[in-house]
Amino acid sequence: MxxxxxxxxxxxxxxxxxxxxxxxxxxxxxxILSRPEVGSLAAAIAIFVFFFAIAPPFRTAEAFSTILYSxxxxxxxxxxxxxxxxGGEFDLSSGVQVTTAALASSMIxxxxxxxxxxxxxxxxxxxxxxxFLNGWLLIKTKLPSxxxxxxxxxxxQGINLGVTKLLTGxxxxxxxxxxxxxxxxxxxxxxxxxxxxxxVKVSVFWWILFTLVATWILLRTRTGNWIFAxxxxxxxxxxxxxxxxxxKIGLFMGVAxxxxxxxxxxxxxxxxxxxxxxxxxxxxxxxxxxxxGALLTGGYGSAIGAAIGAFIFGMTTxxxxxxxxxxxxxxxxxxxxxxxxxxxxxxxxxxxSRRK
Amino acid sequence: MFRSGKRVVALxxxxxxxxxxxxxxxxxGGAQQSNTNATAQRYTIAMITHxxxxxxxxxxxRAGAEQAANELNxxxxxxxxxxxxxxATLVQNAIDSKVNGIAVTLAFADxxxxxxxxxxxxxxxxxxxxxGINEYQKYDIPMYFGSDEDLAGQSAGQRLAxxxxxxxxxxxxEQGSVALEARCAGVKKSFxxxxxxxxxxxDLPSVQQxxxxxxxxxxxITDVVTLGAPYALAALQAKTDAGSQAKVVTFDLNADVAKxxxxxxxxxxxxxxxxxQGYMAVQSLWLNLTNGNDLGGGKPVLTGPSFVDNTNISxxxxxxxxxxx
Numbered sequence: 001m002x003x004x005x006x007x008x009x010x011x012x013x014x015x016x017x018x019x020x021x022x023x024x025x026x027x028x029x030x031x032i033l034s035r036p037e038v039g040s041l042a043a044a045i046a047i048f049v050f051f052f053a054i055a056p057p058f059r060t061a062e063a064f065s066t067i068l069y070s071x072x073x074x075x076x077x078x079x080x081x082x083x084x085x086x087g088g089e090f091d092l093s094s095g096v097q098v099t100t101a102a103l104a105s106s107m108i109x110x111x112x113x114x115x116x117x118x119x120x121x122x123x124x125x126x127x128x129x130x131x132f133l134n135g136w137l138l139i140k141t142k143l144p145s146x147x148x149x150x151x152x153x154x155x156x157q158g159i160n161l162g163v164t165k166l167l168t169g170x171x172x173x174x175x176x177x178x179x180x181x182x183x184x185x186x187x188x189x190x191x192x193x194x195x196x197x198x199x200v201k202v203s204v205f206w207w208i209l210f211t212l213v214a215t216w217i218l219l220r221t222r223t224g225n226w227i228f229a230x231x232x233x234x235x236x237x238x239x240x241x242x243x244x245x246x247x248k249i250g251l252f253m254g255v256a257x258x259x260x261x262x263x264x265x266x267x268x269x270x271x272x273x274x275x276x277x278x279x280x281x282x283x284x285x286x287x288x289x290x291x292x293g294a295l296l297t298g299g300y301g302s303a304i305g306a307a308i309g310a311f312i313f314g315m316t317t318x319x320x321x322x323x324x325x326x327x328x329x330x331x332x333x334x335x336x337x338x339x340x341x342x343x344x345x346x347x348x349x350x351x352x353s354r355r356k
Numbered sequence: 357m358f359r360s361g362k363r364v365v366a367l368x369x370x371x372x373x374x375x376x377x378x379x380x381x382x383x384x385g386g387a388q389q390s391n392t393n394a395t396a397q398r399y400t401i402a403m404i405t406h407x408x409x410x411x412x413x414x415x416x417x418r419a420g421a422e423q424a425a426n427e428l429n430x431x432x433x434x435x436x437x438x439x440x441x442x443x444a445t446l447v448q449n450a451i452d453s454k455v456n457g458i459a460v461t462l463a464f465a466d467x468x469x470x471x472x473x474x475x476x477x478x479x480x481x482x483x484x485x486x487x488g489i490n491e492y493q494k495y496d497i498p499m500y501f502g503s504d505e506d507l508a509g510q511s512a513g514q515r516l517a518x519x520x521x522x523x524x525x526x527x528x529x530e531q532g533s534v535a536l537e538a539r540c541a542g543v544k545k546s547f548x549x550x551x552x553x554x555x556x557x558x559d560l561p562s563v564q565q566x567x568x569x570x571x572x573x574x575x576x577i578t579d580v581v582t583l584g585a586p587y588a589l590a591a592l593q594a595k596t597d598a599g600s601q602a603k604v605v606t607f608d609l610n611a612d613v614a615k616x617x618x619x620x621x622x623x624x625x626x627x628x629x630x631x632x633q634g635y636m637a638v639q640s641l642w643l644n645l646t647n648g649n650d651l652g653g654g655k656p657v658l659t660g661p662s663f664v665d666n667t668n669i670s671x672x673x674x675x676x677x678x679x680x681x
Binding site: 070277 | 556560
């Protein structure tokens with residue numbers, strides 16, 4: 001059944017990417033070079049070497065741990081977003097979904113004096129429902145996901161504020177660190193893991209685990225083939241029997257799951273959540289996925305690429321601080337570094353696809 | 357049928373009674389009249405801010421304003437927009453709807469100021485509050501309630517110097533904000549070895565990571581100054597992550613910062629008393645409308661800096677928990 005779509009179909013040919021124009025038998029080296037994440041890996045190494053050379057504090061294990069933490073808080077949601085983008089859709093509500101999930105978890109457990117885990121699980125149900133709604137609206141209305149999720153983005157922003165204000169009388173939730181189950185939940189979502197020589201946030205390990213699982217799904221399962229197929233060409237995917245609606249709704253729920261996870265990290269790290277957080281992060285997740293080789297047009301990309309994209313973003317953000325550059329120019333440096341990363345990515349990919 | 361007929365009769369009787377009572381009142385003069393005029397006329401006051409939705413700070417401004425409105429029987433119309441042009445439109449909107457008084461924040465003085473000036477020229481009593489201490493007079497606004505950010509920064513810097521700090525880090529959570537930059541500049545005036553750090557205020561983990569990275573990069577930092585309560589808590593986390601001994605001080609309060617001051621994790625908070633800003637803005641307009649008063653003698657009325665530290669926190673912690681400090 002799935003054999004006709006066992007290989008990712010070529011993406012719609014955009015002249016700038018030039019990815020995989022012809023599929024011929026190539027050597028192992030060339031095949032590795034044509035993976036979506038190779039270009040971003042080269043960029044990541046280049047940026048790492050750059051900061052390693054100019055910023056002495058960057059060279060410590062503690063600094064690397066901070067960078068990984070920074071990358072993980074972007075990378076967990078960027079992973080879901082990357083899979084969704086491979087499936088050919090966007091989610092602009094991912095940033096505020098994180099806040100919604102954190103708020104829901106916090107308020108449910110506080111208002112009803114429940115175990116923190118009950119709040120976290122109830123919040124998971126709510127998050128998945130939001131993801132389902134996004135996907136379901138997309139399938140039913142056939143509107144671009146850009147518009148659907150922009151609407152949910154605005155709605156959630158309002159709901160975050162309105163409901164929080166209604167229930168707590170303020171725009172931040174109460175501190176829940178006294179609740180039962182808080183400590184065990186914190187151990188899962190926001191603990192420090194002591195590796196002997198350095199402390200690493202547990203979110204880093206979750207991020208790596210999620211990336212491995214997503215890679216396995218994409219490359220080794222039928223679901224993975226379906227994701228590439230619906231993103232490459234939805235109509236022909238449907239024609240060969242891919243359940244397009246299920247795949248897309250599932251991908252939106254995947255983003256919602258990632259957002260929920262980061263939301264719980266946020267909550268159990270700080271014990272309280274401000275209702276206005278998260279706005280603007282949706283673009284950072286998309287950027288991480290794109291830097292990691294995902295195409296804006298869908299059908300092409302990888303989970304490891306998204307992880308590398310998040311790593312580049314985290315490394316650049318913190319690297320600028322380690323280098324001690326003038327903070328007023330911070331965003332400029334960030335923009336230049338990202339542009340260079342994408343350009344290097346493109347260059348490597350182009351030269352890789354030219355090698356037959 | 358019968359019932360509703362009865363009801364009509366009752367209504368007519370009630371109306372007739374009311375008419376009699378009304379006719380019995382004198383239309384002018386007398387003690388009754390002057391009393392009721394002062395308290396029973398319901399004024400409409402528009403409060404227009406540059407609030408970024410979801411910040412607990414603004415919640416307190418609003419709580420103060422609503423408290424004053426309740427006490428004074430004022431109809432408070434609150435609106436906000438974080439975009440300069442949009443906020444100016446909201447001011448114009450208030451002028452058009454002929455409100456009795458306007459309270460406006462001048463964070464974007466160049467754009468919102470002229471609109472507020474129009475309100476003054478249209479004869480609507482107008483006060484500025486929270487931001488615009490250096491600009492409000494330019495637009496003929498008679499009163500201002502707020503903190504002097506420069507002064508607040510300077511006094512915070514003095515305290516750091518007294519405590520014997522070596523180098524301070526001033527964490528700016530919103531790039532290009534005049535008020536925040538003024539605070540850091542103030543700190544730098546009285547505590548010269550101060551360095552600014554830009555963080556993304558919409559993303560708390562990233563605030564924590566960036567402060568942590570800075571503390572690792574520069575171990576000589578002895579004090580971290582955050583400019584908002586949530587960022588102080590992120591700084592505390594960052595400090596633990598980085599294994600730094602730096603002291604944390606902050607601007608503004610919330611319940612968690614109050615707790616951290618009680619437990620000694622945060623040295624002090626520079627409070628600009630947002631509740632008072634909202635309260636006084638409405639109160640002063642009401643006094644002006646009902647009694648022709650103006651406050652401040654042409655000078656700004658300062659609501660801050662007010663310092664909260666371990667000497668006075670026991671009293672203030674309760675107020676912070678109630679969201680009024």
